[in-house]
Amino acid sequence: MFKYIVKRILQAIPLLFIITLITFLIINLAPGEPIYMFIDPESAKHVNIEVIKHKYGLDQPIHIRYFVWLKGILKFDFGISFLEKRPVLQMINQRLFATISLMLVSVIISFLIAIPAGIVSAVKRNSVGDYLFSTLSFIGVSIPSFWFGLMLILLFSLKLGWLPSSGMRENFDQFDFVDRLKHIILPACVLAFGTMASKMRYMRSSMLEVIRQDYIRTARSKGLSERIVIWKHAFRNALLPIITLLGMLLPGIFGGAVAVETVFGWPGMGRMIVQSTFSRDYPVIMGTELFSSILVIIGSLIADVLYAVADPRIKYN
């Protein structure tokens, strides 16, 4: 068990290494001088480029620059924003809570819908309900989340006036739960709808797998009611693989959050990265991208470890 966790952590290290390498290559393969990745082009007009190059170590060969940059990342130095003139990590830190809370609520909503739906479609296979849910899951993956968000705003905020369209407070000084809930419900639903499909299918196939097992047949032949067989014996075991699915879905949730945050004016990391592209604030863009990748890897690591803890059948070697 302990060995498995250590092994899994050791596996994550090369992933992180490759990710930093890819990010670094994007910076350096950019057309023009990579110097503009480190200093604002506007201010660069007035000073000697060579002096700055030397100051930032840009006159050195690429592999040395990579290690210098990597050393900074390891010390949580993601650079300084051109626009706001403060550390990128500080900016991310400010936005992190909003993004995480949005993702968390959407994951909860999608599980609350996807798990029962997946079970129903597995137990009543090829029924009307099964086809309905499978069609719904196709709609979920096919609908552009930004457009879906706009349509929900049009319906619920503008026509019916039930929920606010945007304007989530950026500072979290006054905690008003009802207000917070009203703001989060639309974006979280849009985000949940997109990721629900894969959860539903996964739950369905996992449940189909489980109800074929011998212990389910045993439970049935003991004379237990179908409801107890499904919900007490099968459900728990079918639920286990879903934990790992969460790890696999994390990149998609982060990506989906970008569109949803932009549409709903949510003060999160996704909106920050989109806004930064227009001001060409490279350190913020790179930092956010790298930071979210690291979060994803940590997230899937936790998911895998949780799975190992939850399911004693898993082989550790």
Place this chain on the structure above:
Amino acid sequence: MAQVNLNLQNQEEVNIAESFEYSDTFSKKLKIFWRRFRKHKLAVVGLIILIILYTSAIFAPFIAPYDPNGTPDDLLFTDKAPTFKPYTDFNMNGEEVVFKPNYFGRDELGRDVFSRCLYAGRISLTVGFVSVGIYVLIGIIWGAIAGYYGGIVDSIMMRIVDAIMSMPTMMLLITILAVFKPNLYNVMIVIGLTGWTGVARYVRAEFLSLKKRDFVEAARCIGCSNARIIFKHILPNAMAPVIVAATMGIAGAILTESTLSFFGLGVQPPTASWGNMLTNAQELNTMIQSPWKAFYPGFLIFITVLSFNFVGDGLRDALDPKLKQ
């Protein structure tokens, strides 16, 4: 009882006769394929919708009632609501003329949304094919090499795939497009360069199982080179999941392109794409006063992506029934 057994045997024979492995000619394969594909009603509907969409995109200049980039008269009719009948009104010169109907209304510059949607379809529908073409090519080569050679080559190559897969794709795309100039070609290239990981995984998995089969051994015995074994002998047998992944991939690529264009990081105006037509619709005033500008382009994206996903599902059922869960 005997009757039942006979029927079962017949059924088995029919199944064997229907499978691709036992059908030799291409036309026979096509026939079996079509018979299976037809059973998936939604896939057939999706295919019909796609044919309509592509035809109207190809023949956009003949179908579009207006110039998508605007005519001088347009500015007189900004944000006009959809009409289904021709109407008479004054043009720029003060003459009374008959205008063609604006099925989807007009936008903030008075341009006909229907015509723009048709022309935007050309962009959006092309992006899907080109970027998936790029990533299928990369994915096949990457997955084939990793699966065929195995060992340390496989480990390193698949670690890279894992790393790219764990980067949030949308953030990676935004980063690359922020560094390079966002335009139509870069969008296609960038989606192509970031999307190949799924295909690589499928191809690798197929290669891992196929390379142990007898026909590969036989090919090696008669002295085929590695490249010949990979591309001539194994690859054709590994294509079914690739075709399915590619079809669903086109759906994903269209969705990604429209999202990027919506952010302003994809296809740049004045060239219309379904995504960037929605950029202006974000403002709440627009949403209240002229919701048609926001509705139709998004709805077309949705319908296209949905159709591609249904067709992909149908293809999976038809090409590789064992993939279905």
